[in-house]
Amino acid sequence: MTSYHDDLRLAHVLADAVEPLTTSRFRAQDLVVEQKADLTPVTDADIAVEETLRSQLKRTRPRDAVQGEEQGLVGHGPRRWVVDPIDGTKNFVRGVPVWATLIALVDGDEPVVGMVSAPALGRRWWAGKGTGAWTGRSLTGARRIQVSKVRRIADASMSYANVRDWGSIGRREEMLALMDDCWRSRAYGDFWSHMLVAEGAVDFAPEPELAEYDMAALAPIVVEAGGQFTGLDGRPWCWSGNALSSNGLLHDEVLGRLGNADETS
Structure with missing residues (x-):
């Protein structure tokens, strides 16, 4: 089975790179909020985060495609990174701390790496194919997570x-x-x-x-x-x-x- 350990480590590096951007703009008095064609909000933080992720991926994974909420799909091939710079933008705009940067690697038709970085909650969740699912503030001190056993x-x-x-x-x-x-x-x-x-x-x-x-x-x-x-x-x-x-x-x-x-x- 293909190993995605290096890609998962990169997802942590990407999350590290954008968390200062999101946290500095969260509840900022000068936050710029615009309305997209689908009537959903987009902030200057959304745009800055996606640009940062794309720049880092272009340097570290130049052969991979990148698909983002704000700028669409760039590149082609079996591997593509799929990013949502701020999931929960409406929460972000209103000062509710339930928002996150979502970073995924899709290989073919299968998502094989997932990173959810929610700095306002002080949490991350992540997984790579075959690695199990984990949560914590970072790789250090992480704990493995499992679903429930409720049947009814x-x-x-x-x-x-x-x-x-x-x-x-x-x-x-x-x-x-x-x-x-x-x-x-x-x-x-x-x-x-x-x-x-x-x-x-x-x-x-x-x-x-x-x-x-x-x-x-x-x-x-x-x-x-x-x-x-x-x-x-x-x-x-x-x-x-x-x-x-x-x-x-x-x-x-x-x-x-x-x-x-x-x-x-």
């Missing part, structure tokens, strides 16, 4: 983003019913929902609308922690425009209630 929806804790978004795919009532049937539901949102799944603190997290750069770094962490990460159509990884992460034991049941496999087959 009635005993499960779920996390989600915005219930309103489920109406866009015609699953709002199904989502509300699932929330009612769970032991507990909380809207931790964005990357954090899925990292809590990987840690075993949450048992599953469905998302109705996501881009590749929102998911590519999350998927290998959940999978290396022993869970599953698919689209709502059951397709592995992050290529379906939506997602379900889970401990694996609840995956099929949640897909049966929220999924759309019969609509896309």
Whole structure:
């Protein structure tokens, strides 16, 4: 099996490089916020972080392609780095500390390295194919994480983003019913929902609308922690425009209630 240890180390180096940028602009009085064509916000921090990541990758991995939220795909080949400079920009803009830089390496169609750097929470989560999933402030003092062993929806804790978004795919009532049937539901949102799944603190997290750069770094962490990460159509990884992460034991049941496999087959 191909080793991605060097790429995972590089992901830590990249996170080290951009954390000073994000933390210095978080809650800054002069933060510049603009609106993109899709009506989502973008800040000067988003742009600066992506430019820094692209510059570092051009120097250290010149043969790899780079895909980012703000500047799209540059380069070609089987290996590409997929980055979201600030996942949770709306939180970032409002001073909520739940935001992160997402860095992933995709080899072919498989995300093989995932790095989630959330400096305002004082945490990172990371994984490489075959290395297990880990969390901590850095490589030093990290601890390995695993998904939960909860087997019943009635005993499960779920996390989600915005219930309103489920109406866009015609699953709002199904989502509300699932929330009612769970032991507990909380809207931790964005990357954090899925990292809590990987840690075993949450048992599953469905998302109705996501881009590749929102998911590519999350998927290998959940999978290396022993869970599953698919689209709502059951397709592995992050290529379906939506997602379900889970401990694996609840995956099929949640897909049966929220999924759309019969609509896309």
